[in-house]
Each structure stands twice: as C-alpha cells, then as structure tokens.
Amino acid sequence: MQTISATGTLPQTVEPRNPGTALDLDWVMRATANRSAIERRAATLPARRSVKKDHQAAWLARAVSCIDLTTLAGDDTVGRVRRLCAKAKQPVRADLLEAIGLPDLTVGAVCVYHDMIAPAVEALDGSGIPVAAVSTGFPAGLSPFHLRVQEIKESVAAGAAEIDIVISRRHVLTGNWQALYDEMRTFRDACGDAHVKAILATGELGTLSNVAKASLICMMAGADFIKTSTGKESVNATLPVSLVMIRAIRDFYDATGYRVGYKPAGGISKAKDAITYLALIKEELGDRWLRPDLFRFGASSLLGDIERQIEHHVTGAYSASWRHAMA
Numbered sequence: 001m002q003t004i005s006a007t008g009t010l011p012q013t014v015e016p017r018n019p020g021t022a023l024d025l026d027w028v029m030r031a032t033a034n035r036s037a038i039e040r041r042a043a044t045l046p047a048r049r050s051v052k053k054d055h056q057a058a059w060l061a062r063a064v065s066c067i068d069l070t071t072l073a074g075d076d077t078v079g080r081v082r083r084l085c086a087k088a089k090q091p092v093r094a095d096l097l098e099a100i101g102l103p104d105l106t107v108g109a110v111c112v113y114h115d116m117i118a119p120a121v122e123a124l125d126g127s128g129i130p131v132a133a134v135s136t137g138f139p140a141g142l143s144p145f146h147l148r149v150q151e152i153k154e155s156v157a158a159g160a161a162e163i164d165i166v167i168s169r170r171h172v173l174t175g176n177w178q179a180l181y182d183e184m185r186t187f188r189d190a191c192g193d194a195h196v197k198a199i200l201a202t203g204e205l206g207t208l209s210n211v212a213k214a215s216l217i218c219m220m221a222g223a224d225f226i227k228t229s230t231g232k233e234s235v236n237a238t239l240p241v242s243l244v245m246i247r248a249i250r251d252f253y254d255a256t257g258y259r260v261g262y263k264p265a266g267g268i269s270k271a272k273d274a275i276t277y278l279a280l281i282k283e284e285l286g287d288r289w290l291r292p293d294l295f296r297f298g299a300s301s302l303l304g305d306i307e308r309q310i311e312h313h314v315t316g317a318y319s320a321s322w323r324h325a326m327a
C-alpha cells in the first residue's frame, strides 16, 4: 500500500462545479455492468488491503476528514445534535490528534433531517464544517413533488450547505430515464449554491446496470455527488455497487472534464472497511478523489471504531467501544 499524506498538509483546491449536460440516451443505454466481473474485482479488495503503523494512522485520519457524521433518527433531539456537532469539531481525543500531528482534524460535514439544521448550524458556527440535510421526502422520496422541491428550498434557507436528495426509484425500475433526469435537474436547480448529493438507494434498483444508468443520469442532470443509499434500505453501501458508481464517475469525468464526488452510505461502521473504500477510490479514481470535496462516508457509527484504532496506534491499547458511544 502506498502512503497517504496527513489531512493537515492537503493543499486547498477549488473544484469547478458539475453543471451537468443534456440527457444523452445513447450513452445511458451503453452504460451497463457485468455483475460477475464486478463481484470478482470487489472480492479481491478487502483480502489484500493491509495498511500498517504510521500509514494506517494517516489513512484513518483521512477517513475521519471525509465522514458526513450523521444522525437520522425519529427520536433526534437538539441535545443529541449538539453532542454530535461537538464530536464533529473534535472527532478524536485531543491528545491522540496531537500524537499523530493533526490537532485540527474535523469531519467533513454533519448530516441531519431538516428540523435539526438550525441547531446544527448554530453548534458548528465558526468551525467551517458544513451542515448537510437529507431532503425530498427522505428516505422513500414519495411525497408530492412540489413539497419535495419546497423542502430543498427551506433547508437551504435554514442554512444547509449540502442537500442529500433521494431519487424516485420507480423512474429507474420502469426505465423512465427522461423523468429521472428532469427530477434531478429540478432538485439541482432548487439547491441553488448548495451542493446536491443524489441518493440512488441502490439496494432498491434491481440491477447493477440500473445503478450504472442512474449514476450517469444524475451526473448529466448536475449532481455534485452520487451517493449509494439512505441507510434505511435493507441493502446499503456495498463494494460491487461502489465499483459501478465510481466507474460511472470516471467515465463522466473522461467525457466532460467534471469531477463528481462519491458517497457510500449505510452500514459502514468499521475502520478496516473505511480503509478498503479509500483504497478502492485511490485505485479507481486516483488521489484527487480522496479529499472531502469529492469523497464522503455517510455514517452514524464509523467514527467510534476509527477513534479506537487511532488510540491503539498511539497507545498500543484498545479502550472499550462503549467509551466512544457517540458516533
């Protein structure tokens, strides 16, 4: 495994925002995925990934910087969101961050429902950490269309800098590609300057070819990120789905020159899995995508395990997982 530099040394980069393209149905029809080849490639990844010592700490720190620290529960409270935001600002114990030379490490964003945007914005004031809001009738996306568009506008007005929309799975399942494109375009326009992540809910799209087509259409319609899952489907982020989506991102970049971000979400809770995802991105898309403006983990419980691994790296001992209860 090659080295990865510490987040604190990352140069600032400004990525031009993907404006989208016209809907190119010929390209969409050519976008397919060979499941057995994809699964064979995905199966090689966790087995041969081994990152040790200082490299491991740097990779784990990079993973932290790319987390959308998330709470999306019906019993969310202002108190819980404030605690989550405190964790976002100080994701790992200060002495451990000092020890690995990254005292200013933070997560990529905090991700909440609309009602929790205001307390999150207040709690994160001055930190530079953006608030992301799930929207458009998350997680099913089946509320009236005008309300889904209005929800985006209200979340932006409340201070969300990033909007995670859900697509209409039925447009994919019925092959209504024009409707999917038009929906995504409308959502993107409603976001204004806020960046939009398109949640495909890949566990509900039936085939990997549908995942490839939906990825492409969302990028054609101006998505800033494509995201696997809401975390509420029975199957969420997987490595085969990730391969399909990041290859679609690569194809879109090759054709248009625009880099679209990638966010695997749902069920990613172990540090070793996070490193596998980072290695996959590095191999398939290159180092430029290993930064928070182009890569995020959507995760509610990944940070605790990463903090335990960093503690082990620094002290040689593991603490009990309950000591890292929040996230």
Ligand SMILES: O=C[C@H](O)COP(=O)(O)O
Residues within 6 Å of the ligand: 070, 072, 111, 229, 230, 231, 232, 265, 266, 267, 268, 298, 299, 300, 301, 302
């Ligand atoms: O977008 C983020 C997901 O909802 C988080 O899913 P998780 O709770 O399985 O980590």
